[in-house]
Amino acid sequence: MNAPKNHLTVIHEQVIAAGRFGASRGWVPATSGNFSARLDERHIVVTRSGRDKGALTPADLATISLDEPLPPGLSAEAPLHVARYRADPAIGAIYHVHSTTAALASRLHAASATLLLQGWELQKAFAGVTSHTVALTVPVFANSQDTVALADDVEARLGELPAQSLAPGYLLAGHGLYAWGRDGNEALRHLEAFDVLLQLQLDWERSQR
Template identity: 70%
Template sequence: MSHANTYLHQAAPAIASVIEAGRLAAARGWLPATSGNLSARVDARHVVITRSGRDKGALTPDDLAVVALDQVLPGDLSAEAPLHLARYRADPAIGAILHAHQPLAALAGRRHQDAGVLLLQGWELQKAFAGETTHDSTLRVPVFANAQDTVTLAQQVEAHLAAEPGRLAPGYLLAGHGAYVWGRNGKEAFRHLEALDALLQLQQAWEHTT
């Protein structure tokens, strides 16, 4: 087997993971109009990530690119690719990152943008996040202003996450935009995305009744 074929074989599980996450998230209406971007780690230096403008609910391997974490990015990737790569470089345990445009995430981000954080406390579903064993913990979901300069935004996000006090949920919100979540693999990342969406529904209802 040639080196190129060996590498494609190595990337196959990551490619399949992204395709499956896209299918599931699109079916829930979280990736409208080709929005969002999805990625998975191949090895310590490489990830697969969706190309720009692709229907995330009908991805094929041709809709993904394998990129090195330290390379100049191809021009057909989403402008938000730097946010993915910065997370992978910051945390070697991350195996997949999903960015979706759930309406509740966009709304919650705008609602909590001035505070810079959304606090989750008392919800049983918090235990869907890896490492959480009780509803009594207070999880912080950082909230950032949306920006078109995603290289600078990625630097700001990583600096903030590194300094953030307290227990962090495995994700953050971009105000008026959507959510980023991550996990050790694609299945865990999708569970985190699904849990965050449900928790945002609960949180919104709670805020409107208190």
């Protein structure tokens, strides 16, 4: 691990700020959720298990290799982070939240395994999306406590879907949302856009019944 200390400090501050923002929005209740950021090509920083995401300190963050077995003490969901960084070198940050909106929307769309976003202006908050008319797929996966196997399933499906139609995130049914971006600011923008879009989708579907 050869990254200069100041870069590590910047990454720590970014993850700590993201955790604080998520907590302020009520997205990470009761120490749930986890946040990570890429330190360099083969290393990431990720939150340790069971920490209050609204009050993170550098001691709550672990630096891990993408090429070595995971050390103890990490979140059980760390494999989902690692698999995303391995699959897409452009990803700089991944934020995972247990918001009620994501938990509810994902469960309602679990049977179809897909939530389709289309017609919302805010879709343009996602990098590369220039029109509300674009149909964006948010894959939905059945929840599982076997996160190593789940990570394999997630990456297999994400790899099969056309990249231009994929929203920068996926849902775990009854559980929450994973969202990512090229850096921390973009990941946070995507997380916030998802929250509003999923709420809009829920309200829209309710109004159509």
